[in-house]
Amino acid sequence: MYSDVVLDHFSNPRNVGELPDADGVGDFGSPxxxxxxxxxxxxAGERIADVKFKTFGCAAAIASSSMMTxxxxxxxxxxxxxVTDEAVAEALGGLPPQKxxxxxxxxxxxxxxIADYLTRTGRGAEVETIVGPLPEGGEHGHDDEGGxx
Amino acid sequence: xxxxxxxHAATTPVDRDVLEAMLPYxxxxxxxxxxxxxxxxxxxxxxDAARAAVAVALNASPGEIVFTSGxxxxxxxxxxxxxxxxxxxxxxxxxxxxxxxxETAKALARRGWDLDLVPVDRDGLLDHEAYERAFRPDxxxxxxxxxxxxxxxxxxxxxLARIARDRGAVFHTDAVQAAGAVPVDVKALGVDLLSLSGHxxxxxxxxxxxxxxxxxxLAPLVHGGGHERRLRSGTENVPAIxxxxxxxxxxxxxxxxxxxxxxxxxxxxxxxxxxxxxETRLLGHPSRRLPGNAAFAVRYVEGESMLLQLDREGxxxxxxxxxxxxxxxxxxxxxxxxxxxxxxxxxxxxTLGRENTERExxxxxxxxxxxxxxxxxxxxxxxxxx
Numbered sequence: 307m308y309s310d311v312v313l314d315h316f317s318n319p320r321n322v323g324e325l326p327d328a329d330g331v332g333d334f335g336s337p338x339x340x341x342x343x344x345x346x347x348x349x350a351g352e353r354i355a356d357v358k359f360k361t362f363g364c365a366a367a368i369a370s371s372s373m374m375t376x377x378x379x380x381x382x383x384x385x386x387x388x389v390t391d392e393a394v395a396e397a398l399g400g401l402p403p404q405k406x407x408x409x410x411x412x413x414x415x416x417x418x419x420i421a422d423y424l425t426r427t428g429r430g431a432e433v434e435t436i437v438g439p440l441p442e443g444g445e446h447g448h449d450d451e452g453g454x455x
Numbered sequence: 456x457x458x459x460x461x462x463h464a465a466t467t468p469v470d471r472d473v474l475e476a477m478l479p480y481x482x483x484x485x486x487x488x489x490x491x492x493x494x495x496x497x498x499x500x501x502x503d504a505a506r507a508a509v510a511v512a513l514n515a516s517p518g519e520i521v522f523t524s525g526x527x528x529x530x531x532x533x534x535x536x537x538x539x540x541x542x543x544x545x546x547x548x549x550x551x552x553x554x555x556x557x558e559t560a561k562a563l564a565r566r567g568w569d570l571d572l573v574p575v576d577r578d579g580l581l582d583h584e585a586y587e588r589a590f591r592p593d594x595x596x597x598x599x600x601x602x603x604x605x606x607x608x609x610x611x612x613x614x615l616a617r618i619a620r621d622r623g624a625v626f627h628t629d630a631v632q633a634a635g636a637v638p639v640d641v642k643a644l645g646v647d648l649l650s651l652s653g654h655x656x657x658x659x660x661x662x663x664x665x666x667x668x669x670x671x672x673l674a675p676l677v678h679g680g681g682h683e684r685r686l687r688s689g690t691e692n693v694p695a696i697x698x699x700x701x702x703x704x705x706x707x708x709x710x711x712x713x714x715x716x717x718x719x720x721x722x723x724x725x726x727x728x729x730x731x732x733x734e735t736r737l738l739g740h741p742s743r744r745l746p747g748n749a750a751f752a753v754r755y756v757e758g759e760s761m762l763l764q765l766d767r768e769g770x771x772x773x774x775x776x777x778x779x780x781x782x783x784x785x786x787x788x789x790x791x792x793x794x795x796x797x798x799x800x801x802x803x804x805x806t807l808g809r810e811n812t813e814r815e816x817x818x819x820x821x822x823x824x825x826x827x828x829x830x831x832x833x834x835x836x837x838x839x840x841x
Binding site: 308316322339343360367 | 755759763764797800836
């Protein structure tokens with residue numbers, strides 16, 4: 307069900323934690339829905355100098371958080387904001403279809419953190435151009451209930 | 456290291472002796488029980504013997520046992536087959552039924568039946584007052600599971616069945632998790648219909664049985680040659696039926712010893728988990744539960760993550776979290792217990808069986824606490840409660 311890359315990032319997640327003096331913070335998802343991410347970034351010279359995550363969620367949520375941090379470190383804010391959830395999933399070697407929607411939220415969480423950085427530094431007007439429309443709170447639909455045993 | 460299998464509520468291995476009993480019916484005694492020749496007669500004899508064995512195990516008569524393709528079909532036959540002969544009225548099921556009952560009840564509701572779901576308390580026991588209040592003059596059928604598949608709570612079926620029968624309703628119980636694990640005596644329970652499944656009690660998959668108390672009228676769901684007293688057509692799955700008979704007989708014979716041993720293992724595991732992992736609680740009733748079931752809610756972490764980390768250590772368990780179930784919702788059973796969704800996402804179900812050992816329980820205890828600690832360290836929810 308999960309690729310080896312997913313299982314590797316799930317078992318040995320990169321960049322776990324919280325940056326003490328973060329320049330931007332992004333919270334995305336919902337504990338009620340089972341996936342919730344907390345992203346902190348440091349920005350230097352318009353680039354993501356450092357990024358750390360904390361994630362409550364399943365293997366897909368943890369692995370996509372970990373992969374996202376690796377993909378965006380060193381990128382400019384504009385480049386990082388263009389990384390999509392689909393690109394993260396692709397870098398992971400794919401995710402099961404039912405996880406694409408619910409658990410693959412890391413890129414969205416990062417965009418919330420970048421927008422937070424821009425707002426904090428008085429560049430709120432640039433959110434639209436650099437980040438684009440912000441993802442909505444992390445609410446997501448649900449499929450039918452599955453069977454058991 | 457040998458893998459540790461702690462998912463007996465999902466399925467069990469086929470007992471070696473049971474497999475031995477089944478084997479001749481694949482290649483040597485392969486006759487169709489409906490045929491009159493020697494091979495057919497041997498098939499019939501084997502099916503009759505298995506039927507008698509199941510009847511003895513349940514304190515029923517052989518004529519009251521109908522073999523099916525499994526627990527799900529037995530539940531479908533019980534509910535739909537029973538209600539087929541009435542004009543749509545009212546039916547009652549508990550809020551914690553397995554999907555085999557729950558989805559069948561919902562399908563009946565789509566066909567015009569009024570469906571009432573009776574809530575449970577936080578231990579998983581049926582709300583007795585709500586149950587009594589739910590009855591109407593046109594209540595035709597009640598279905599309450601004997602033991603729950605997620606949290607293991609055992610319902611007071613004898614009381615519930617008596618109330619239903621006093622009100623003129625047929626009473627069905629899904630005993631798929633209970634049969635083979637705890638005593639199931641249809642006369643003592645006073646039920647009209649009872650479902651069980653082979654693969655939950657060290658028998659094969661693809662076979663189950665429905666107890667139909669004499670005088671309880673059912674309509675068949677599967678039409679054809681009139682097998683199983685016209686209630687379930689289709690050539691009998693002779694090897695699997697033989698396996699079910701042998702497995703249930705073996706389970707009942709060894710129940711006192713196995714039950715005590717598995718209960719002791721479970722108590723060791725529960726005590727160990729609650730001792731080592733803070734902010735974790737046992738789900739289900741503390742004592743009125745299946746011997747092998749230990750279900751927990753572990754705060755701040757997600758169930759599938761725990762399940763997969765344990766799997767990497769060679770330990771197989773289950774979870775009621777949305778992710779582990781492959782759907783968007785956590786188990787409806789956990790929500791019915793009043794668990795907030797974020798805690799329901801952090802559920803884990805360990806179900807022990809008779810081949811498990813103290814060593815295996817200790818190995819689980821050794822790895823579980825560090826796994827939870829590691830996942831909590833990366834959980835953004837953890838600092839809030841720590």
